[in-house]
Amino acid sequence: MYNGDGFMLSWTKGLDSCGCTATPDSFIGPFVDPGQDLVHLDLAFDNAAGNFKLHATRIVTNFKNLVDADIDSNKIYIIENGNTSGLYEFTLPVKQATFVEPITDDKELILYPNPARDEITMLVNESGTVSIKLLDINGQQLLTREWKNFDKVERHITFGCSDLASGCYTLEITKGNSITFKKVNIMH
Template sequence: MCTASVTVIDNIDPVLVCQDVTVEVGPDGTVMLDPLDAIDFDNTIEACGIEISAVSMDDFSCDDIGTPQEVTIFVSDPSGNLASCTTTVTVVDLLGPEVTCPADMTVDPGGDNLLYEVPDYFADGLASATDNCTDPVTVFAQDPAAGSFIGDGVYTVTLSAFDEYGNEGTCTFELTVESILGVQDSALDSGLVLYPNPANNQVILSNNTNILLDKAQMFDVNGKLVNTIDLTGMQGEKTIDISQLASGVYIVQIEAENASVVKRLIKE
């Protein structure tokens, strides 16, 4: 009777298969590759298991966007057998710029201005944008657009910024346009009513004050004068034909001898 010791050895290198991988840079503009993401385990062969021993490159940044990088991955099994494969790493940026809006604000058109001209919030330094890859950010948009004219009311302003890869970031704030009225203006404002509003073909102007009116001017949202109505000495009610106007929002400035008020009219 004799005994024998059997030593099992593994001297077969793993069969390592790589797959291409896409990685996304983070807010700091960098990303680390997890080598395991680049291994095709469905087609990799190794009975005893593998572990990563080295990677030719695993740290990427915005500078690598647009230029796929070849990366070699080295593995070993528990017996020290080695294998390697090469993968192509594509770096992308999917994060939009961070946009900072001004706080909600209330503005007065000022003086005898009928409408408020919307400023360019980015150009005026009231808004800003930063991006993980694009520095500086130079492509902006806003709604309502800079240079447009708006009447009294509350508006949601949307500011947008775009990086060089087309990613968009936005923020919003509330803009209140409120004309500061004098005593006579205030009395006229509270005593004048446009109805129905919205209206279709006709709108009625009701003057519930003892103030004699002069005229009314209607402007579209771009500040273009579209109609002038003679209201000389008007008290009571007057029916105004708006059938020729296109559907939309109109600003109506109603004037008396020593007062002026603005109303908003919606034409359906």
């Protein structure tokens, strides 16, 4: 499911903020508001409702004749050709990613070396299917692998990590119905 943030510039002409009916040539826009605004959009899935919910928050109001906008990292640049005509810069707060290492007593799986440089090896003492997902600190899935039909013997599974940036990662290991999370540090 998608969870995320977005931004949009609202441009509406010809209606008042109470939503009164407009004439056909009034250039109706999305917010039924005579202003032109920078709006933050937050889209999240609501499990209880079984649907997405959208929260919209006006950040800046009353632009006039917006020309263009660009997002670069945590800054939004807006060009206006009205009122004072100019380039505006808005700095947004940056969400800090956090990492919590779950406690696990998994004696069936050993991961080495940790920190890793070029490759990571898992020692698996499990039968059946084993799959892994390597996630970055923001939860983005970077790598997926699956091995099927393991016997109940010790197996060494090796996969490369030389193309990944140095940093902290999470390895999600699925064995049958159990999921284990291991912290992996990569240092080049």
